[in-house]
Amino acid sequence: MENSDQIIQYLLSGLSNGSIYALIGFGFAIIYNATGIINFAQGEFVMLGGMLTIFFLNVFRLPLITAIALAVGVSTAIGIVFERLAIRPLKNASPLSLVIITIGASILIRGAAMLVWGKDTHALPPFSGNDPLYLMGATMLPQNLWIFALTAVIIIASKLFFHYTIFGKAMRACAFNSQAASLVGISVKTMVLLSFMISSAIGSLAGIIIAPLTMTSYDMGIMLGLKGFCAAIIGGMSSGLGTVIGGLLLGILESLGAGLISSGYKDAIAFIILLIILFLRPEGVFGKKETERV
Amino acid sequence: MTKSQRDIIIFTAFGLAVMITPLLLRGNYLLNVFVFIGINTMLAVALNLLLGFAGQISLGHAAFFGLGAYISGILTTRYAFDPWMAMVAAALCVGVIAFIIGFPILKLKGHYLAMATLGFGIIVYIIFNETVDWTGGPSGMSGIPNLSLGPIIFDSYMTNYYLIWVFTLLTMLLSVNLANSRIGRALRAIHDSEVAARVMGVNVRLLKVQIFTVSALISALAGSLYAHTMTFIAPASFGFNFSVELVTMVIIGGLGSIYGSFLGAAILTLLPEFLRVFHDFDIVIYGLLLIVMTIFMPGGLIGGFEALAAAINRRKEA
């Protein structure tokens, strides 16, 4: 039974990482749908979430919950600044300039984090202790439960937001047809800003809940961001549930691959999946095809 | 004076300046920096063919550079290849790889193309790190032999300088030629309107793959030269950060400008040297430069100079 216990263990850790990828992928999809931009800086907000929480916790000795709230607040503020300074000035920018701008922002944020916090890795204490729980022969940390629960809450909350609030509906209208949306009086600019706010908030939350498990450092955002993107691509960049499934699938494949094949190639797995999907179905597994207008 | 005559004059002047520079430089340290400027110029020009001309981004070009270096390194240290032969083999291998992956990759556009090339770059980077038996893993590979030509062995700063710059100048010359030709125009046409280019009879798909292949091949040559001049290589030189740095060089200099790529390469190579005091500041500055240049100076430095010159001319006429 040794072997199947192992598999369960891999599945568990895969699901937990996968939840994080799903959250990050959500951030990508929200901005992409509002603006058509793929925000290469998405991963940096994940890093900011973890680093800022640790910072508020250690330097200001704030209680965990306050530190988390502040970290999410500051990350969101940085998201706003980013949108106002780097995205809004560009009208009708080509995808090429947008790629470059968001990469620039990602380097800038990462570099600034390194200057402020140095190159060391930092640990955030787990939200509720380190005593392992046992499940079907596999062990699990309470933090894993936190991850599952909070991911579910965030995703359900954003679903509710998009379907039942006036802002959420307006954002969906914008994503569907921004011209028509502005004709009925929706401010597209506000919606773009809002999308950056929401996705930086979700990104930072993802960074916070994973921080106790993975250690946090200034450069953790690159890989996590890219894997989140991979999750979003599997989900077709649009359908909410698709991204969740994409994230979980990626997490599981990665964890199984690392466990059963080779841990050194763990990070390569996400990118191989990414390439295969882009090559075979650029519109994503759950997306649909469109004809480019001429 | 026709455009092509002007091109010849500018290139000759630039080439002469490059040739006499070492005579003016004091000390090996600066000479070595200029060797790096040469390699980076070669890489930036290669990327510019793809990014500046055809408008297709690659965030994985460091991988081609690295593949060139490692293939050369492995063939010479393990299989006793002559370094020149290894260099040819490396360039050809990478050319073939680029041609094959070029078809599926360049079907993608914009953000997706960026992600796919990035993914490719990271996979290659992981392979460099993990195939320890071949590459020496993260700690690198040493003892790569120098190139030699008859009695000359390229093992000093001075000889390396001339070795590298001969290749770099050649790359620049060929790229300038290409820019003002049927193919160069077709590439720029793709950049501006892919549909219109196709309707005018440009085989967009094939041409993109061809220029991607040429660009990768030149990068591999640069990698091979790098391996044989440094004699030591490690994966850290060929990661995502360096891919981004190459893109930054091209953007700063100006998309589509060959001399701009030199300028971008020179600035980005010198910057960390000047910023040594503020160690680690360079990365923040790259980020700022990328954002500021894209928003305020989309033509890069060369584009900026041209706009300035035009403005001064107008002032004079008025």
Next chain:
Amino acid sequence: MLSLQRITKTFGGVTALEDISFNVESGAITGVIGPNGAGKTTLFNIATGLYSQDTGDVYLGGQNISRLPPERLARLGMIRTFQNVELFGQMTVLENVMVGLHTKSKSGIFSCAFKLPGQIREEKTIHRRALKWLEYTGITDLAGMTAGSLPFGKGRLLEIARALASEPRIILMDEPAAGLNSRETMGLAGLIKKIRTSGITIVLVEHDMELVMDVCDTVVVLNLGHKLAEGTPRDIQENPEVIAAYLGDG
């Protein structure tokens, strides 16, 4: 020359074209008219290989070209202009026309990079011929300007010059008069007639009825993806269904 047979095209749920057939006579000017959204541009996109039709076939001079990509069709002598002017905005006017000569030249990457003798000769020919087409369309004085900075009317002319440079057998123009003032439109009418005289077949999508009635030999009317009528300009003008479609459209 060009023959469309039973073309149907849908986008998601929208039927843009349904069972459209007609022939374009060699050497003639065929007009395609119809209210906005009738499917005219879609028809051009299918004919030039940018979109693929759901069913039906396209023939060019007897050859079935249904599945050929646009770059092949350019070589077969079919070229087009765009409703929303697709110029190479960052290139000069002259360079735009030089791209038009792409199919008339053959140097590859290698000979261009090494400036082989054949390439130098070819480049001279391209240059000379491009200048000729600028003159033909009357925009020689703009040769050095960046195409992106051209006034709209000149951009339309440049698109035609670029198309002509490929020496097509047939040229498809999508609303070439849209956005032009009346003097420019008159000039365009003259140019279109001149092109026809040189033996090139023309298909013209246009809203300017005066222009259509002036230059076209045959007119095809589309409405909501259906072919409403086909005939001489005079027949079409008097066709009650056509009048109704236009009035209904407002």
